[in-house]
Amino acid sequence: MTDTPANAIVIVGTGLSGYTLAREFRKLDTDTPLVLITADDGRSYSKPMLSNGLAKGKSADELAQADVAAMEENLNARILTHTRVEALDTAAGQVQTDQGAVPYDRLVLAWGADPIRIPFGGDGMDALYQVNDLTDYGRYRQRLGSARRVAVVGAGLIGCEFANDLINGGFEVDVVAPTDTVLPGLLPEEASEAVRRGLEEAGVRFHLNRAVTTVEHAGEGVRLGLDDGDVLEADLGVAAVGLQPRTGLASEAGLETNRGICVNQTLETSHPGIYALGDCAEVCGHVLPYVMPLMAAARALARTLSGTPTPVHYGSMPVTVKTPACPVAVCPPPANSDGNWDVSRDGNSVRALFRGPDSQLLGFAVTGDYASEKQSLSKEVPAILPA
Numbered sequence: 001m002t003d004t005p006a007n008a009i010v011i012v013g014t015g016l017s018g019y020t021l022a023r024e025f026r027k028l029d030t031d032t033p034l035v036l037i038t039a040d041d042g043r044s045y046s047k048p049m050l051s052n053g054l055a056k057g058k059s060a061d062e063l064a065q066a067d068v069a070a071m072e073e074n075l076n077a078r079i080l081t082h083t084r085v086e087a088l089d090t091a092a093g094q095v096q097t098d099q100g101a102v103p104y105d106r107l108v109l110a111w112g113a114d115p116i117r118i119p120f121g122g123d124g125m126d127a128l129y130q131v132n133d134l135t136d137y138g139r140y141r142q143r144l145g146s147a148r149r150v151a152v153v154g155a156g157l158i159g160c161e162f163a164n165d166l167i168n169g170g171f172e173v174d175v176v177a178p179t180d181t182v183l184p185g186l187l188p189e190e191a192s193e194a195v196r197r198g199l200e201e202a203g204v205r206f207h208l209n210r211a212v213t214t215v216e217h218a219g220e221g222v223r224l225g226l227d228d229g230d231v232l233e234a235d236l237g238v239a240a241v242g243l244q245p246r247t248g249l250a251s252e253a254g255l256e257t258n259r260g261i262c263v264n265q266t267l268e269t270s271h272p273g274i275y276a277l278g279d280c281a282e283v284c285g286h287v288l289p290y291v292m293p294l295m296a297a298a299r300a301l302a303r304t305l306s307g308t309p310t311p312v313h314y315g316s317m318p319v320t321v322k323t324p325a326c327p328v329a330v331c332p333p334p335a336n337s338d339g340n341w342d343v344s345r346d347g348n349s350v351r352a353l354f355r356g357p358d359s360q361l362l363g364f365a366v367t368g369d370y371a372s373e374k375q376s377l378s379k380e381v382p383a384i385l386p387a
């Protein structure tokens with residue numbers, strides 16, 4: 001595109017990563033041209049609200065905090081909306097978009113992750129909603145307007161949060177998942193059971209150890225076929241089966257990728273002058289698709305881009321699961337850690353502490369009344385990525 005400056009820092013993505021980085025950078029440098037490119041409409045919003053906005057009565061427009069004109073003014077930046085990056089031309093120092101080429105001096109990839117789409121059989125895949133941005137949320141809210149019963153596919157963090165939000169919003173909710181617990185991989189069994197019970201007591205019906213095989217249209221609604229022959233009918237389905245960092249374009253351009261786009265502790269990819277953060281990035285082997293890590297990354301990268309190379313520091317990174325039916329905070333121990341869970345329980349309040357051989361606290365999961373211990377426990381857990 002002819003009117004974008006050649007000496008700009010170009011950020012691809014206007015989610016929390018792209019906008020937080022731009023905001024942090026402008027605190028340190030008010031002059032260097034900033035260009036943001038986004039496939040969406042560039043409205044600023046907080047993505048975690050997508051899975052608890054319904055019970056709060058928030059429409060997509062109400063979740064939007066600022067439109068693109070306000071963001072351009074606040075950030076003193078050019079924002080190219082509805083513009084999709086299709087290739088990185090690292091030799092020429094430009095990104096190819098569906099609206100033309102955009103040159104960069106330095107490039108930041110903040111383009112997020114794709115929801116995993118399992119190709120179930122049947123003709124109803126389009127009736128299965130995936131809610132990963134404000135536009136998705138707008139469509140989902142519109143469809144919910146005439147719905148009573150919702151089927152959620154997946155009992156991970158996002159699936160459980162949607163289930164809780166929907167039940168609080170007055171809907172009938174069925175959750176189907178092939179696992180025998182909820183939040184598998186994130187919580188030890190006792191904590192996971194507490195969350196399941198809390199959600200069941202609130203009215204959610206779980207169908208665990210069952211896989212969806214087909215999704216068919218059924219009138220205005222949807223019919224899910226399960227692997228045990230059961231059939232589940234609902235007015236709409238919501239699929240929440242995980243996210244996959246967007247690595248394709250980076251890998252085609254020769255950047256090193258693994259689970260995410262590989263970056264070092266200064267958030268630089270294998271190609272000098274190209275950086276990545278947020279849901280698309282794998283920082284020194286860590287893929288942490290949550291708000292706290294991306295905020296830390298944005299602050300560090302802003303300093304690096306403004307002339308002070310700054311490694312990102314990840315302290316302990318507890319995650320709060322937004323299931324008010326049974327509040328949960330979890331700080332998973334590092335993969336393959338040596339140690340044991342020590343669990344105490346009082347009803348749906350579970351305190352599970354993972355200690356290493358030297359009794360050092362390496363991780364925890366707390367539910368119910370114990371969830372309030374998150375802050376104090378987090379201080380005891382070692383940093384994920386020390387400075």
Ligand SMILES: Cc1cc2nc3c(=O)[nH]c(=O)nc-3n(C[C@H](O)[C@H](O)[C@H](O)COP(=O)(O)OP(=O)(O)OC[C@H]3O[C@@H](n4cnc5c(N)ncnc54)[C@H](O)[C@@H]3O)c2cc1C
Nearest residue numbers: 013014015016017039047048085111112278279289290291
């Ligand atoms: C429903 C839900 C609830 C969540 N709740 C929590 C929570 O409670 N706590 C927590 O810590 N985390 C939560 N998360 C995770 C957290 O919201 C994300 O980690 C974070 O928002 C990711 O931000 P991002 O900017 O990296 O990616 P995104 O927000 O996905 O932004 C990606 C941007 O890149 C753009 N883009 C993508 N591809 C292209 C392209 N080719 N060309 C141009 N632009 C492109 C998109 O248009 C978008 O602007 C939740 C996630 C979801 C889905």
